[in-house]
Amino acid sequence: MKIRLLDIAHARSGDKGDTANVGVIALEPRWYPVLAEYLTLDRVREHFRGVITGPVERYELPNLKALNFLLHGALDGGGTLSLKTDAQGKVFSTAMLRMILDVPDDRAKALGLPGHKEWPTYQRSPKE
Amino acid sequence: MSKSSIPASGEKIVRVASGQGFWGDWLEAPRRQVEGGDVDYLMLDYLAEVTMSILQKQKERDPKMGYARDFIGAVESVLPAVAKRGVRVIANAGGVNPPACAEAVRAVAAKHGVSSDVRVGVVTGDDLLPRLDELIASGHALANMETGEALSTVRDRVLSANAYIGSTPIIDALGKGANIVITGRSTDTALTMAPLRYEFGWGNADWDRLAAGIVAGHIIECGAQCSGGNCLYDWRNIPDLANIGYPIVEGHADGSFVIYKHPHTGGRISVPSVSEQLVYEMGDPHSYITPDVIADFTSIQLEQAGENRVRVFGIKGKPPTDKLKVSIAYRAGYKAVGTLVYAWPDALDKAKLADRVLRERLERLGLRFDHILTEFVGVSAAHGPLAGETHDAPEVQLRVGVRGGDKAAVERFTREIAPLVLNGPPSVTGFAGGRPKVEEIVAYWPALIDKSVVQTRVEVLS
Numbered sequence: 001m002k003i004r005l006l007d008i009a010h011a012r013s014g015d016k017g018d019t020a021n022v023g024v025i026a027l028e029p030r031w032y033p034v035l036a037e038y039l040t041l042d043r044v045r046e047h048f049r050g051v052i053t054g055p056v057e058r059y060e061l062p063n064l065k066a067l068n069f070l071l072h073g074a075l076d077g078g079g080t081l082s083l084k085t086d087a088q089g090k091v092f093s094t095a096m097l098r099m100i101l102d103v104p105d106d107r108a109k110a111l112g113l114p115g116h117k118e119w120p121t122y123q124r125s126p127k128e
Numbered sequence: 129m130s131k132s133s134i135p136a137s138g139e140k141i142v143r144v145a146s147g148q149g150f151w152g153d154w155l156e157a158p159r160r161q162v163e164g165g166d167v168d169y170l171m172l173d174y175l176a177e178v179t180m181s182i183l184q185k186q187k188e189r190d191p192k193m194g195y196a197r198d199f200i201g202a203v204e205s206v207l208p209a210v211a212k213r214g215v216r217v218i219a220n221a222g223g224v225n226p227p228a229c230a231e232a233v234r235a236v237a238a239k240h241g242v243s244s245d246v247r248v249g250v251v252t253g254d255d256l257l258p259r260l261d262e263l264i265a266s267g268h269a270l271a272n273m274e275t276g277e278a279l280s281t282v283r284d285r286v287l288s289a290n291a292y293i294g295s296t297p298i299i300d301a302l303g304k305g306a307n308i309v310i311t312g313r314s315t316d317t318a319l320t321m322a323p324l325r326y327e328f329g330w331g332n333a334d335w336d337r338l339a340a341g342i343v344a345g346h347i348i349e350c351g352a353q354c355s356g357g358n359c360l361y362d363w364r365n366i367p368d369l370a371n372i373g374y375p376i377v378e379g380h381a382d383g384s385f386v387i388y389k390h391p392h393t394g395g396r397i398s399v400p401s402v403s404e405q406l407v408y409e410m411g412d413p414h415s416y417i418t419p420d421v422i423a424d425f426t427s428i429q430l431e432q433a434g435e436n437r438v439r440v441f442g443i444k445g446k447p448p449t450d451k452l453k454v455s456i457a458y459r460a461g462y463k464a465v466g467t468l469v470y471a472w473p474d475a476l477d478k479a480k481l482a483d484r485v486l487r488e489r490l491e492r493l494g495l496r497f498d499h500i501l502t503e504f505v506g507v508s509a510a511h512g513p514l515a516g517e518t519h520d521a522p523e524v525q526l527r528v529g530v531r532g533g534d535k536a537a538v539e540r541f542t543r544e545i546a547p548l549v550l551n552g553p554p555s556v557t558g559f560a561g562g563r564p565k566v567e568e569i570v571a572y573w574p575a576l577i578d579k580s581v582v583q584t585r586v587e588v589l590s
Contacts, residue, residue: 006450010279010360010400010404011360011404011407012360012404012407012408013408014360014409014410015409016276016411016526017274021407021409023403023404023406023407023410025361025400047514048514050512051513051514059413059414061413061425062426063425063427063428063429064151064403066406066407068410068413069406076499077499079178079180079573080569080570080572083463083465083499083501083529083530083531084501084503084509084529085505085510086509089538091510091511093360095511095514098511098514104213104320113543122368
């Protein structure tokens with residue numbers, strides 16, 4: 001089943017020099033294992049191909065039901081050097097959430113993951 | 129210990145309120161934090177990576193400048209709470225001139241007739257600019273942490289150099305009775321950790337508690353960004369952002385703490401809102417390095433402990449390194465950004481044609497830049513190619529930026545935007561702002577230095 005990351009996660013991004021960081025957090029704690037399994041280094045690297053010039057790092061924070069990605073070479077030099085509108089990497093968060101993950105149907109159904117047809121559904125207020 | 133809050137249970141708590149997340153943050157916030165309910169400390173964070181260089185330029189023009197001037201207004205707005213109710217203020221507003229900042233604060237206290245109630249603590253020693261050549265000569269390369277280049281390659285263009293300092297000098301100032309502590313380039317997190325460490329008497333090797341203080345600082349250092357501001361999670365339903373409450377740490381002796389806000393304020397403090405702030409500007413979560421301690425963000429536990437209250441506990445820390453990070457700023461050429469707006473139909477195609485025309489003219493003029501960047505706002509400025517192309521956009525803003533070492537070339541670029549209105553593609557508007565301005569680029573050079581080299585000093589003026 002095709003799952004849009006926006007429907008199962010929220011995110012915040014920021015900068016450190018020319019590196020953008022994107023923290024991705026499961027909307028419901030029980031969905032974190034899906035992030036941990038399917039939001040891989042390869043998928044993120046592929047997603048941002050042509051957008052960033054450097055390597056990607058990935059860290060797991062199971063305590064916060066979150067993953068942290070460092071996207072190097074993301075900000076046109078970063079800080080004051082950057083000519084980008086988003087020189088501080090503030091909206092890499094929602095750029096990440098555009099990603100579509102392939103999750104096996106039975107797993108997605110068992111976890112109650114919102115599928116393709118339910119888009120857009122972000123207004124809802126998931127239980128904490 | 130001056131002041132503490134002992135609830136009925138007998139357990140001491142210390143409340144540190146965040147009143148400013150950056151220089152330019154909401155002017156109302158400091159006053160609202162001291163008037164909305166009881167707090168013990170007000171923490172104000174003013175310094176971003178390049179702020180020090182801006183302040184250094186101001187100090188060169190006027191030796192009485194070089195600090196965050198907003199802070200003086202903030203102090204004035206909270207003066208009754210400081211002078212009469214015992215609230216203490218800790219801020220890194222001193223920039224490159226903490227003594228001048230302290231004098232301005234004392235002048236405000238005198239104006240309001242409360243000089244005898246205000247004791248200003250000044251922390252100095254972070255400024256390495258006067259010592260830079262001596263440091264390089266004695267073998268401190270101050271190599272760029274990202275590129276590895278030695279500082280000598282840009283030495284003649286350096287504007288400011290400041291070591292990030294930790295909680296110890298702030299604690300010294302509190303111990304000497306200061307009720308307003310002004311620092312230069314303190315770490316943002318030290319401004320929160322210092323009063324917790326001071327009040328609870330945590331030892332300088334009490335790694336877990338020190339790390340907890342750092343995590344508390346990280347959560348509130350960006351002001352309302354943990355209490356519902358810039359919060360993606362359920363953003364439509366976050367109540368009353370116009371009246372948003374800034375966060376407060378309710379610290380406990382064991383290192384656990386609660387993030388909350390004053391009653392009758394807007395925003396929301398929840399596990400998701402605090403989680404978003406925890407991952408903000410995060411590097412390797414196992415090693416959040418500060419001068420005092422290395423905090424492990426994978427140890428942090430969060431739980432909702434009531435409405436707009438999140439309890440944070442379980443934090444682990446380990447000893448810091450023997451280095452301090454140094455924030456160096458240097459002149460790195462010039463830049464300018466020009467914009468025009470193209471309207472439907474075919475807005476994107478018109479903007480793209482204008483970009484090609486502009487670039488061809490720059491080429492024919494023989495202008496050389498290190499970099500030219502074109503963005504189409506409304507189509508690709510935020511997410512680039514990930515957004516796909518919308519060919520039926522009602523309007524598109526063409527945004528072209530250039531940077532380079534040749535100021536004359538950058539200036540000439542700024543003259544090439546407006547002519548496109550009459551001699552380029554049609555349906556164009558949005559040029560009323562006039563010619564773009566040329567800005568000098570002051571770039572950031574992060575480096576490390578041995579801790580033993582940096583000696584901080586604390587003075588309390590009364």
